[in-house]
Amino acid sequence: MLDSQRGLFGVPRDICYLNSASYSPLPLRTQDAAREAVGRKGAPWTLDADFAGRQHERARSAAARLINADAADIALISSVSYGVATVGRILDIPANTRVLVLENDHSSPVLEWQTRAASAGFSIETVRHPLDGDWTSAVLAAIERAGAPRLALASISSVHWSDGGMIDVEKVAAALKRQGALFLIDATHAVGVIAMDVRKLDPDFVIFPTYKWLLGPYGRAFIYVAKRHQHGIPLEQTGFGRREVRSDAEIYLADLSYVTGARRFDMGERDHFISMEMAAIGMEMMAEWGTEAVSGRLKMLTDRIAEGLAASKVRIMDAKFRAPHILSLNFAGGLPGGLVEGLAEEGIYVAPRLARMRVSPHVFNDEDDVDRFVTALKKRL
The missing domain is CATH 3.40.640.10 (Type I PLP-dependent aspartate aminotransferase-like (Major domain))
Structure with a gap:
């Protein structure tokens, strides 16, 4: 399984970015190439x-x-x-x-x-x-x-x-x-x-x-x-x-x-x-990393989130039907108002999508990120 590639990105340690299904950060190498290209x-x-x-x-x-x-x-x-x-x-x-x-x-x-x-x-x-x-x-x-x-x-x-x-x-x-x-x-x-x-x-x-x-x-x-x-x-x-x-x-x-x-x-x-x-x-x-290594890492992260929320009231799609890198969290009565914004105030970034919460880690994320998210979400719920 691929290790976390956080060192290749400029993501600060206090930022828990779990929203790559919206926009991913650019690798540092890509940013350098962009500046040279300008x-x-x-x-x-x-x-x-x-x-x-x-x-x-x-x-x-x-x-x-x-x-x-x-x-x-x-x-x-x-x-x-x-x-x-x-x-x-x-x-x-x-x-x-x-x-x-x-x-x-x-x-x-x-x-x-x-x-x-x-x-x-x-x-x-x-x-x-x-x-x-x-x-x-x-x-x-x-x-x-x-x-x-x-x-x-x-x-x-x-x-x-x-x-x-x-x-x-x-x-x-x-x-x-x-x-x-x-x-x-x-x-x-x-x-x-x-x-x-x-x-x-x-x-x-x-x-x-x-x-x-x-x-x-x-x-x-x-x-x-x-x-x-x-x-x-x-x-x-x-x-x-x-x-x-x-x-x-x-x-x-x-x-x-x-x-x-x-x-x-x-x-x-x-x-x-x-x-x-x-x-x-x-x-x-x-x-170069390859789909097997990438999907293996991201599945480990989303599975870890699902396991961490297993005892909560959050409903999650069965693992056999979901993609390895996107997790949709369903709440009784829909997505609670202010929940996504509240997490962002703590430096945790996810997305509201069709009355659900979408969580999408990438190769720069690690176990600390997803554990921090689970803890913060449980506390707010």
Whole structure:
């Protein structure tokens, strides 16, 4: 199991930060790289002609490594919502079919399809929150529901952002293939912590940002596009998405056919000299530790919290249904007013999510952090 990596972060000992599902702190190494990058942007004449390209490919390769993809199948994007909008541009959802989403899933994998449904003539089917926390069984039942319209697409998070419920994407992918349906995975709360191999899983799209579990900046995200969808029209029309648009040549728009692979789906203005390197560093660190080591450490921490609260009135999802790194605490009558704010006054940071308390440690947390949280929460309750 991975040891606590607190020494790689600037988290003071008196701060108990258990909210990485919102934003993770940046490693000290990443902060140093960011300061150096700001200096480069301040002196752009120091950048060689290939600098931006090297940054793009470093980040693309780092993202691909996390899900065992080819770098050519990864596009550089700004956010999960941008990625889902890209998928919306690529796909034509037929009329009289249905798109599957999760109840209270994050807005990103949901709103695109809700916006398109009426005009395109397809329906949205929402998988209701399972009382026992078994999201996988609920999704499988919806996929295979007898008498339902043909299923075109499941657009779902692999870990529910609010309650930490984990979906078995292998079982879901197999069920969708039996129905001839497509699979879009919002892997925001999975990549880097929970193993994913797109070569074996064969999803249609996988999208994830860096600012939470991948220890990176806001505004950097990536989309895996299966090869069978790489002939679609991108959301933005860019020169670098075409074969030959060159400002240093005699003919500027020389060849407007699209480049091969997923690079055609790269966002416009991708030359983020500062944050692109920051994103790459965080992803490389996570890959070096490995999902088994990271998830093992975080599961130890969340299990320790669950055990510490076992005799309290707090209700916690069964361990077999929850992700290793997100713990959702349920209270009779809902989340007590002022509880999260009161903990923050003690230097303990968690998040209120849909009348529950979400606790999300990362590799910089240790046993002292979670024990301190349990003690403080019990006292306040």
